[in-house]
Amino acid sequence: MTALVVHVARPITLWALHFIAIYALISAACAPRALLDVQVMRAVAGLVTLGAGLLVLIWLFAGSRRLRHCAASAPERPLATAAVWSATISALAILLNLWPVAILAGCSG
Amino acid sequence: MTDARHDPPPAVPPRSDAYETAPKGARETAPKGARDKDFEQVWATPDGARALSSVSHRVVGKRFLITGFIFFLIAGILALLVRLQLMVPENTFLDSETYNQVFTMHGTIMMFLFAIPMLEGFAVYLIPLMIGARDLVFPRLGAFGYYCYLFGGIIVLSSFVFDAAPAGGWFMYVPLSTSQYTQGLSADFWLIGITLAEIASVTAAIEIIASILCSRAPGMSLTRMPILMWYLLVTAFMIAIGFPPLIIGSILLEAERLLGLPFFDITQGGDPLLWQHLFWLFGHPEVYIIFLPGAGMVATMLPVFVGKPLFGYGFAVAAVVTMGFLSFGLWAHHMFATGLPILSLSLFSAASTMVAVPTGVQIFCFIATLSLARPRLTVPMYFILGFLFIFVLGGLTGVMLAAVPFNLQAHDSYFVVAHLHYVLIGGFVFPMFGALYYWVPHFTGRMMSERLGKWAFWLMFSGFNLAFFMMHLTGLRGMPRRIATYPADLGWDRLNMLSTFGAFVLAAGIAVFIVDFFRHRHAGPKAGHDPWGAATLEWLHTPVTPDYNFRAIPEIRSREPLWDQPELTDRPATEIAGALRDNADHRRETIGCDPVTGAPVQILRLPHPTWFPLIAALGLAVLFGATLASLYWLSGVGAGIALAGFTGWVWEPSDSGAVRDSGIRDGLELPVNVVNRHSHLYVGNMAMILILFALFASLLFAGMYLWNTQPLSADATQRPARIYALLTLGLAVVVFTLSWMISRSVLLGGPLMLTAMLNVLLAVIVAGVALTLTLALVPVDPWSSAFAAVGWTLAAYIGALLAVMLYWTLFNALRKLVGAVGPGQGLPDFLLGSFGKAAAVMTAITAAAFLFAGTPQ
Numbered sequence: 001m002t003a004l005v006v007h008v009a010r011p012i013t014l015w016a017l018h019f020i021a022i023y024a025l026i027s028a029a030c031a032p033r034a035l036l037d038v039q040v041m042r043a044v045a046g047l048v049t050l051g052a053g054l055l056v057l058i059w060l061f062a063g064s065r066r067l068r069h070c071a072a073s074a075p076e077r078p079l080a081t082a083a084v085w086s087a088t089i090s091a092l093a094i095l096l097n098l099w100p101v102a103i104l105a106g107c108s109g
Numbered sequence: 110m111t112d113a114r115h116d117p118p119p120a121v122p123p124r125s126d127a128y129e130t131a132p133k134g135a136r137e138t139a140p141k142g143a144r145d146k147d148f149e150q151v152w153a154t155p156d157g158a159r160a161l162s163s164v165s166h167r168v169v170g171k172r173f174l175i176t177g178f179i180f181f182l183i184a185g186i187l188a189l190l191v192r193l194q195l196m197v198p199e200n201t202f203l204d205s206e207t208y209n210q211v212f213t214m215h216g217t218i219m220m221f222l223f224a225i226p227m228l229e230g231f232a233v234y235l236i237p238l239m240i241g242a243r244d245l246v247f248p249r250l251g252a253f254g255y256y257c258y259l260f261g262g263i264i265v266l267s268s269f270v271f272d273a274a275p276a277g278g279w280f281m282y283v284p285l286s287t288s289q290y291t292q293g294l295s296a297d298f299w300l301i302g303i304t305l306a307e308i309a310s311v312t313a314a315i316e317i318i319a320s321i322l323c324s325r326a327p328g329m330s331l332t333r334m335p336i337l338m339w340y341l342l343v344t345a346f347m348i349a350i351g352f353p354p355l356i357i358g359s360i361l362l363e364a365e366r367l368l369g370l371p372f373f374d375i376t377q378g379g380d381p382l383l384w385q386h387l388f389w390l391f392g393h394p395e396v397y398i399i400f401l402p403g404a405g406m407v408a409t410m411l412p413v414f415v416g417k418p419l420f421g422y423g424f425a426v427a428a429v430v431t432m433g434f435l436s437f438g439l440w441a442h443h444m445f446a447t448g449l450p451i452l453s454l455s456l457f458s459a460a461s462t463m464v465a466v467p468t469g470v471q472i473f474c475f476i477a478t479l480s481l482a483r484p485r486l487t488v489p490m491y492f493i494l495g496f497l498f499i500f501v502l503g504g505l506t507g508v509m510l511a512a513v514p515f516n517l518q519a520h521d522s523y524f525v526v527a528h529l530h531y532v533l534i535g536g537f538v539f540p541m542f543g544a545l546y547y548w549v550p551h552f553t554g555r556m557m558s559e560r561l562g563k564w565a566f567w568l569m570f571s572g573f574n575l576a577f578f579m580m581h582l583t584g585l586r587g588m589p590r591r592i593a594t595y596p597a598d599l600g601w602d603r604l605n606m607l608s609t610f611g612a613f614v615l616a617a618g619i620a621v622f623i624v625d626f627f628r629h630r631h632a633g634p635k636a637g638h639d640p641w642g643a644a645t646l647e648w649l650h651t652p653v654t655p656d657y658n659f660r661a662i663p664e665i666r667s668r669e670p671l672w673d674q675p676e677l678t679d680r681p682a683t684e685i686a687g688a689l690r691d692n693a694d695h696r697r698e699t700i701g702c703d704p705v706t707g708a709p710v711q712i713l714r715l716p717h718p719t720w721f722p723l724i725a726a727l728g729l730a731v732l733f734g735a736t737l738a739s740l741y742w743l744s745g746v747g748a749g750i751a752l753a754g755f756t757g758w759v760w761e762p763s764d765s766g767a768v769r770d771s772g773i774r775d776g777l778e779l780p781v782n783v784v785n786r787h788s789h790l791y792v793g794n795m796a797m798i799l800i801l802f803a804l805f806a807s808l809l810f811a812g813m814y815l816w817n818t819q820p821l822s823a824d825a826t827q828r829p830a831r832i833y834a835l836l837t838l839g840l841a842v843v844v845f846t847l848s849w850m851i852s853r854s855v856l857l858g859g860p861l862m863l864t865a866m867l868n869v870l871l872a873v874i875v876a877g878v879a880l881t882l883t884l885a886l887v888p889v890d891p892w893s894s895a896f897a898a899v900g901w902t903l904a905a906y907i908g909a910l911l912a913v914m915l916y917w918t919l920f921n922a923l924r925k926l927v928g929a930v931g932p933g934q935g936l937p938d939f940l941l942g943s944f945g946k947a948a949a950v951m952t953a954i955t956a957a958a959f960l961f962a963g964t965p966q
């Protein structure tokens with residue numbers, strides 16, 4: 001059951017790390033210090049999202065399999081369900097983090 | 110849910126070798142006054158003035174609830190004054206300055222002194238009852254938190270007496286709240302009073318996390334916890350991470366006002382937006398911190414009135430956990446009109462939209478539960494339905510406001526006022542009133558009136574919608590918020606009149622509730638056993654539950670124990686079988702569990718009534734209040750009183766080392782207060798370290814933000830001395846190593862003399878770190894720029910951690926020297942080890958930052 005608690009928490013923790021990464025990248029490119037070129041920022045954001053997205057999809061797939069094999073009356077089933085939903089919500093949220101970077105041309109839109 | 114499967118046999122509690130050497134029975138005598146008392150007397154609440162020394166969760170929880178409700182009424186009266194002023198155009202009922210004070214205090218009291226303390230009150234009162242514990246695991250911390258809240262609230266409220274009520278809005282934006290634009294003490298009352306009150310929030314977070322994870326009844330795994338516990342657990346973690354940015358922001362602003370440090374002064378490389386970032390990093394999660402317990406109470410009550418378990422327990426858990434995280438990614442949607450890059454706005458817009466998904470999942474769980482059977486339309490059920498209607502509307506306008514173009518149009522208009530009240534009143538106040546009707550019989554043993562309750566609901570529901578729905582329209586017609594009056598014929602007159610009328614109808618509903626509350630104390634029918642037919646453990650006894658909560662702590666095999674475990678309902682509650690029925694030691698005890706499986710792993714010894722929490726909180730109140738009055742000698746006295754209170758608090762015999770029969774599972778023997786990672790103190794310590802890291806991260810964020818947004822000023826700031834920064838880094842590694850050695854020494858049962866020597870050595874090194882860190886910053890003038898001021902603040906924060914560590918190490922060494930600690934009683938050193946490692950990591954990061962800042966760029 002301890003592992004399942006981790007499975008519930010890890011996708012959304014990954015979202016948090018991804019969000020921080022995207023926010024940091026935008027800040028690096030768009031703040032007055034201008035540490036990064038916008039195109040570099042977009043490329044790095046894409047790579048980071050690719051990695052995070054793949055990981056969360058793997059977790060989602062593994063979680064779904066685990067849920068299918070979990071008996072309906074098993075005490076751990078609620079956490080198995082929660083792990084799948086947490087991964088689903090996190091996958092969507094990671095995609096949405098990238099969305100503005102993907103569709104906007106630069107810092108000012 | 111019925112789950113006939115028992116837990117697997119509990120693993121043998123992890124023990125250190127220290128147990129082998131611990132003298133059984135050592136330090137196990139009860140406090141002086143308790144040795145001749147029977148079980149009931151041991152748990153009894155003291156009478157008269159000594160009641161102030163009570164640390165019982167039931168007493169403290171009720172105090173939170175009553176005090177919070179009084180603040181709610183005060184803030185409500187202020188809201189009525191606001192509405193009276195806005196009832197007609199060009200009104201002169203309040204002058205502008207008074208109006209500003211009134212709406213500022215309304216928001217401040219509602220957010221800080223009502224909503225959070227009320228949820229703390231429910232949590233403190235209900236958690237042990239619902240998880241099968243006799244008290245919270247840190248009862249003194251709960252009492253201390255309450256007194257800090259009370260004194261902080263009094264400081265904030267006393268500003269009216271001194272005609273110095275804050276007038277800058279509940280978010281105290283800079284530069285308006287800096288001493289340049291807000292002279293006098295009004296902003297200081299806010300900053301100092303609220304910071305004192307916030308101590309209650311962070312202590313409650315530690316208390317909630319450790320209690321839920323460490324003191325559940327045998328067999329109550331995470332999946333058998335009442336759903337409210339998930340909501341409160343996530344809320345507590347959110348408080349632990351969400352409140353520190355505000356605490357840091359308040360300290361920076363007070364330092365700017367008091368000492369002239371230029372954190373937000375744009376002419377010296379500061380940035381007013383830094384305040385907004387820090388404030389909303391707290392402020393937006395705060396909305397969810399308020400909402401989640403309300404939703405949790407709905408998720409608890411709804412199945413009772415439907416007569417079926419909550420639909421989608423797993424879905425709800427996922428939704429609550431993900432909401433807890435996502436809510437931290439929304440803060441800048443309060444700053445859409447501040448000129449942030451469009452790219453940033455879009456990122457926060459996306460996250461703000463995203464949070465609607467887990468919220469929707471929860472709402473669908475509630476609707477699906479409603480569809481399982483025909484609900485009983487009791488008064489709490491009315492309030493649940495009111496919650497669903499109002500909160501969903503508030504959520505929908507939230508999605509509208511998440512869209513940047515609409516937000517820019519509606520920004521700072523009454524549309525936003527309508528939205529936030531739909532979310533907060535719908536999301537917390539309606540569930541809270543439902544919860545009060547539901548749990549008042551537990552508090553008082555009598556039922557409130559169904560007839561008056563329905564009157565209260567309909568008045569509140571209709572009054573609320575009349576008052577606040579109109580505000581959507583006034584907002585869309587362009588009425589800005591926070592204006593003291595407005596000209597006639599702008600199309601706002603009639604809508605404002607209706608809003609004011611609605612506000613008074615809402616107030617009438619609340620008045621009916623109050624009348625009903627006082628009436629029911631003598632005229633309400635006595636509550637029978639489990640009056641609502643609930644499934645959770647708090648209804649095990651016929652109200653009022655005895656002070657000890659559970660005569661024996663039952664084994665739990667279901668999430669709805671009172672529905673599924675007949676052995677809990679077929680006999681008087683005092684005769685139910687369970688753990689710790691014997692009380693040979695005349696001590697307050699409860700069962701400690703594995704955080705995940707709920708298997709019993711230890712016996713927790715809990716403190717008896719004590720004055721130390723009150724003394725410590727009083728000392729802090731004197732410290733804070735005297736600072737406000739610029740009586741710094743008195744501040745020192747207050748600090749001394751607080752330190753004396755804390756020292757008396759922790760100077761107590763250790764109970765670790767004894768082993769006792771738990772009374773369950775064929776004589777299962779459990780250690781008392783284990784010395785390992787299962788310890789409730791270890792879990793509480795980790796929660797505290799989480800808060801400390803959040804404080805540290807907030808300061809780092811401030812430094813990095815200024816470095817990134819004010820590059821010219823940051824680059825022109827004097828450099829720290831690199832050699833001392835390097836030395837600090839090296840010593841931080843030594844502190845980490847020594848702390849690790851202390852932990853290991855305790856776990857391996859090392860001799861007391863060895864840990865005492867390590868204590869002293871650590872104290873010397875810690876003093877050395879403080880010295881080198883100071884020397885590293887000597888070349889930097891903190892008044893020269895905001896960046897330099899943040900550097901000094903970072904060092905001051907590390908200095909505070911080191912001071913605590915120094916005190917702690919010497920304290921532990923002294924206790925060994927005077928023979929107050931026996932073999933196998935190394936819990937204080939074990940905790941010191943964890944704290945030391947965390948402090949060392951923060952020191953190392955700070956030293957590395959100074960090294961980087963000291964390098965020419």
